[in-house]
Amino acid sequence: MQIEIYKMEASEDSLTITLEAICDTFSSLLWDIEYYKCGSFEVYIAANPKNIEIFQTGRIVGRDDDNQHFGIIESVLINTDIENGDYLTVRGRFLMCLLERRIIYPTYSTTSAKKYGDIVHEVITKNALLPDNRRIPGLSLGTVPGSCWEQTATLQISYSNLMQWVYTICEKIGGTANIRLVKSTGEQYRMVFDLSEGANRSIMQEDNPHIIFSDAYSNLLSFSYAEDSSVQKNFAYIFGQGKGDERKRTAYYEGSEPAYLDRYELYVDADDISETEFIDDETVPIPENKYLELLQTRGSEQLVLPQTASESEIAANNKQYVYNRDYFVGDYVTVQHRRFGMMQPKIQLIGMIECFDQNGRSLTPTFREV
Known part of the structure; x- marks a missing residue:
């Protein structure tokens, strides 16, 4: 290498x-x-x-x-x-850090349901591709494989850092974003912005070959697991524009409404979400039901799941599963530690550190439960 x-x-x-x-x-x-x-x-x-x-x-x-x-x-x-x-x-x-040099300006708003892939592409186009001084030279839009990007939403966003906002959307729906170099002609290159989704290679499915990291297979060299439930937030009160009791408000949660000791509430200040939008060179009011949907989308982005992290060291030279051939960052795999009687049948590989030094090559993955 x-x-x-x-x-x-x-x-x-x-x-x-x-x-x-x-x-x-x-x-x-x-x-x-x-x-x-x-x-x-x-x-x-x-x-x-x-x-x-x-x-x-x-x-x-x-x-x-x-x-x-x-x-x-x-x-x-x-x-x-x-x-x-x-x-x-x-x-x-x-x-991807190039997107950190831009904020989302002016306000992006859609009150009709759009695919997340289309939303992200439109925001990138408005803030990094248009032919003005904000343009990132050589950047173009690439592919959008993955069903997660087919999910739809209504939302309004303004002044957020572009890179951080993209990753917020990625974490919300389970996708990822990347910018790669593609050679055009001679010394001319394009930077291509791709959206994608990890594959399920766990034992919980039968479409792809199973990837199992286990001390029993000698491909799991070290293992650590941590869980922290104190940070979770699963019920959001979202407040939009207005004064006092007239301030627009709604709530958001996923699945069944959490209650009693299982309820972790969160306040979301969404005063920046405007009650009007710009359509065909005209400012028009957003219907109240659509405005509440925008507030709920913002609230959904602020929910925090219980934090779980599992860091391990896996065999870099293992011939059974080869990194970047048989599995990739973002994929769902299975991790088993028989000595502790632990089985994580479907866990996502969210990071991989490759280290090359005098001791050779090592792989340190980071997993997160879904």
């Missing part, structure tokens, strides 16, 4: 990407792919004039064995040490 470092120059309509160097002599590489947030990377490499010239902020870092994830160098730290030598610590995040 080699690291590729590219120089990126953006014009109004395109990107010019130049391969500056190929590196395979680094001390360590962390490649952290996340499903519900922007992934990151870290390169630890000897500090010398050549490497200092190569690893500059704003450049792109890729891997020759990964055509889905590309990072932007955001920080470079030089440490000098008489005993251990001089080293560079190069850190950055994947290309």
